[in-house]
Amino acid sequence: MKSDLLENLNPEQKQAAMHYEGPLLIVAGAGSGKTRVITHRIAYLIAHYHVPPYNILAVTFTNKAASEMKERVRNLVGPLVEYISVSTFHSFCAKLLGIEGENIGLKKGFTIYDSNDSEHLARRVLTELNLDSKRFPEKMMLAAVSEAKNSLISPEEYPASSFSEEKIKQFYTTYQNKLVESNAVDFDDLIFKTVMLFRKNPDILQKYQTRYQFIMVDEYQDTNHAQYILVALLAASHKNICVVGDDDQSIYSWRNADIRNILEFEKDFPNAVVVKLEQNYRSTGSILQAANTIITNNLNRKAKKLWTANSEGEKPLLYEAATERDESQFIVNEINRLTKKGFQLKDMAILYRMNSQSRIIEEVFLANSLPHIIYGGIRFYERAEIKDILAYLRLLANPYDSVCLNRVINVPKRGIGKATMEKIELAHLNNKGSYLDTLLKASSIPNLGSKLKPLSEFAKLWYSLTALIDNGNITKLVETIFEKTGYMESLAREGTDEALSRIDNLKEFLSVTKNYENRAGAEASLEGFLSEIALITDIDRYSDTNDAVSLMTIHSAKGLEFPVVFITGLEEGLFPISRSLYDENQLEEERRLCYVAITRAQKLCYMTYAQTRFLWGQTSFNSVSRFVEELPEQIDSYSPVKKVTPSPVTSTPQKHNSWENCQLKSGDKVLHATFGQGIVIEVKGENHSEVVVAFHKAGLKKLLLEYAKLEKL
DNA sequence: ACACTGTGAGTTTTT
DNA sequence: CTCACAGTGT
Numbered sequence: 072m073k074s075d076l077l078e079n080l081n082p083e084q085k086q087a088a089m090h091y092e093g094p095l096l097i098v099a100g101a102g103s104g105k106t107r108v109i110t111h112r113i114a115y116l117i118a119h120y121h122v123p124p125y126n127i128l129a130v131t132f133t134n135k136a137a138s139e140m141k142e143r144v145r146n147l148v149g150p151l152v153e154y155i156s157v158s159t160f161h162s163f164c165a166k167l168l169g170i171e172g173e174n175i176g177l178k179k180g181f182t183i184y185d186s187n188d189s190e191h192l193a194r195r196v197l198t199e200l201n202l203d204s205k206r207f208p209e210k211m212m213l214a215a216v217s218e219a220k221n222s223l224i225s226p227e228e229y230p231a232s233s234f235s236e237e238k239i240k241q242f243y244t245t246y247q248n249k250l251v252e253s254n255a256v257d258f259d260d261l262i263f264k265t266v267m268l269f270r271k272n273p274d275i276l277q278k279y280q281t282r283y284q285f286i287m288v289d290e291y292q293d294t295n296h297a298q299y300i301l302v303a304l305l306a307a308s309h310k311n312i313c314v315v316g317d318d319d320q321s322i323y324s325w326r327n328a329d330i331r332n333i334l335e336f337e338k339d340f341p342n343a344v345v346v347k348l349e350q351n352y353r354s355t356g357s358i359l360q361a362a363n364t365i366i367t368n369n370l371n372r373k374a375k376k377l378w379t380a381n382s383e384g385e386k387p388l389l390y391e392a393a394t395e396r397d398e399s400q401f402i403v404n405e406i407n408r409l410t411k412k413g414f415q416l417k418d419m420a421i422l423y424r425m426n427s428q429s430r431i432i433e434e435v436f437l438a439n440s441l442p443h444i445i446y447g448g449i450r451f452y453e454r455a456e457i458k459d460i461l462a463y464l465r466l467l468a469n470p471y472d473s474v475c476l477n478r479v480i481n482v483p484k485r486g487i488g489k490a491t492m493e494k495i496e497l498a499h500l501n502n503k504g505s506y507l508d509t510l511l512k513a514s515s516i517p518n519l520g521s522k523l524k525p526l527s528e529f530a531k532l533w534y535s536l537t538a539l540i541d542n543g544n545i546t547k548l549v550e551t552i553f554e555k556t557g558y559m560e561s562l563a564r565e566g567t568d569e570a571l572s573r574i575d576n577l578k579e580f581l582s583v584t585k586n587y588e589n590r591a592g593a594e595a596s597l598e599g600f601l602s603e604i605a606l607i608t609d610i611d612r613y614s615d616t617n618d619a620v621s622l623m624t625i626h627s628a629k630g631l632e633f634p635v636v637f638i639t640g641l642e643e644g645l646f647p648i649s650r651s652l653y654d655e656n657q658l659e660e661e662r663r664l665c666y667v668a669i670t671r672a673q674k675l676c677y678m679t680y681a682q683t684r685f686l687w688g689q690t691s692f693n694s695v696s697r698f699v700e701e702l703p704e705q706i707d708s709y710s711p712v713k714k715v716t717p718s719p720v721t722s723t724p725q726k727h728n729s730w731e732n733c734q735l736k737s738g739d740k741v742l743h744a745t746f747g748q749g750i751v752i753e754v755k756g757e758n759h760s761e762v763v764v765a766f767h768k769a770g771l772k773k774l775l776l777e778y779a780k781l782e783k784l
Numbered sequence: 785a786c787a788c789t790g791t792g793a794g795t796t797t798t799t
Numbered sequence: 800c801t802c803a804c805a806g807t808g809t
Contacts, residue, residue: 323797427796491785624798626797
């Protein structure tokens with residue numbers, strides 16, 4: 072049955088898939104079938120070398136990549152896939168620390184802080200240390216801490232040879248102490264602490280070395296030093312390590328990814344076998360040629376040249392828009408045209424450099440009723456109400472967590488503010504137990520006055536909820552929290568549109584818990600649920616069954632492919648982004664980002680830019696991106712200035728001049744008595760008597776100017 | 785304690 | 800522009 076397993080692989084792919092023991096480096100260009108090779112290698116190890124699935128570990132960076140890999144392995148090996156460990160770096164470490172964490176002082180149920188929680192904590196540390204947050208912004212301090220952790224430098228080891236280093240060291244030390252007190256870890260700690268665990272406990276390390284006989288790492292170019300050491304430790308005894316990566320697609324150096332990990336793999340593992348995959352199966356010849364032309368402008372890279380046997384196809388098309396709205400409208404028009412030629416909406420993606428660019432695109436999409444999904448941006452799990460309910464759950468799992476306690480103790484309002492909270496913190500200092508212990512003994516906290524009553528009630532509520540933790544029924548637990556805390560009720564009483572949408576989000580959260588329970592079955596636990604949620608991103612919440620255009624940043628598009636790709640905002644200062652313009656290394660990373668963007672496209676690739684763009688509160692006039700200029704021969708360009716814009720809606724100035732009777736034009740902000748603020752999308756009808764307005768709260772409305780009292784803002 | 789207002793500052797990418 | 804925070808008045 073498995074004899075034809077490798078039948079459809081090319082010779083290099085086959086060589087990599089058949090590799091048995093010892094280190095293996097697969098340099099896999101974009102679209103060269105690397106996932107295919109990894110999945111086939113896993114299947115081959117099992118079928119041909121009879122490696123027990125239990126001994127195989129595959130690590131990726133994103134949950135999406137992990138679940139996709141799992142599915143594709145399942146297609147090859149069937150139900151055996153459940154015994155293979157396929158997971159992200161972070162979730163692998165989270166699980167491992169859940170089991171072994173007590174060896175390095177982590178109590179059961181520890182919380183994983185996201186960047187938002189970390190910032191809260193950082194702010195408290197800054198005030199406590201009396202550090203001027205202007206000279207030492209928390210973002211900067213956290214970045215320094217992150218860099219230290221990713222380099223495996225502990226607070227004690229952190230240098231103090233300059234004034235600012237001294238301050239960072241101080242911050243790092245206090246920040247870390249507070250994490251420990253809260254029984255919490257941040258993202259970087261997951262990797263850092265796992266490495267520490269292994270270093271301090273050789274017996275535990277050995278256990279996992281024995282368990283994971285064959286290790287595979289995807290997107291190796293994005294690993295940082297800590298991740299590299301983690302993998303190296305696990306592979307130290309058997310050296311059965313296979314890494315897959317492409318230095319041209321390294322776009323995470325700002326997260327301390329160390330490109331040297333891939334460039335120097337052969338030094339680190341001297342007898343490594345190296346396989347290069349250079350045949351691209353994804354894109355047309357023209358698209359690939361454009362990508363190749365761009366990337367050769369980078370000096371710091373391994374020489375390679377992707378080729379394809381695919382047909383030439385059409386050259387990428389460059390569109391010069393007047394404004395960012397025009398850019399979006401062009402895209403909408405093209406999408407409408409392409410759907411008539413047989414493309415589906417889910418075949419198309421719009422990529423941009425930064426999330427804020429999605430706003431205008433979404434507006435125009437809404438105005439044209441074009442179905443779309445925005446990845447990233449306002450994240451589900453970052454919405455206040457979701458964070459509130461999660462904070463309740465996290466507090467139940469970990470009653471030491473001060474950040475979560477601060478978040479929920481006055482939500483909904485219980486009349487407990489800063490002053491009371493300080494009294495609690497003070498009492499807690501002399502208490503060896505958890506915050507729950509402290510609050511249950513609230514009557515012994517001095518000077519509480521009238522606040523004792525609400526506090527005791529809160530403690531009682533908290534205590535009664537703990538009884539529900541262990542039955543694994545998280546949905547029930549969440550429903551009880553909604554009810555007993557009065558959270559839902561207080562939102563319902565508010566009755567505003569915003570409150571109603573919050574209620575909807577909370578209801579959707581119940582489908583998240585149900586989904587988890589279905590998947591986890593008898594294994595379901597509050598800790599398991601929380602650690603899964605902490606590491607999940609929005610990308611994992613969407614299914615691709617809906618026919619809709621995808622909108623996302625280029626970073627989150629890595630690893631994905633689409634028949635049609637629109638790359639937007641190709642302007643100097645935006646892409647490449649202004650901060651990178653004077654740093655050759657950063658500029659090369661921007662160029663790699665551009666390379667990643669182009670190579671997402673299978674059939675058609677569009678590149679767009681706007682002559683003027685409203686950016687950061689003002690209109691800017693940027694020239695076309697240098698990346699476009701690096702492609703003189705490889706693209707066709709299309710400038711609407713010479714032709715009539717084919718859009719039914721436009722905001723080009725020429726057209727406005729002819730609207731003599733009309734004070735409103737598309738793009739204007741207006742205020743409506745009942746619908747609130749909105750933006751004019753379209754003016755139409757005889758004498759321009761009708762307007763279509765996208766209201767921020769009420770959505771799209773068609774209005775007659777004669778009746779609707781619109782105030783121009 | 786809290787709701788409101790105005791000011792001021794910083795604007796990338798994400799597990 | 801948008802968010803966070805300080806200061807104000809209730």
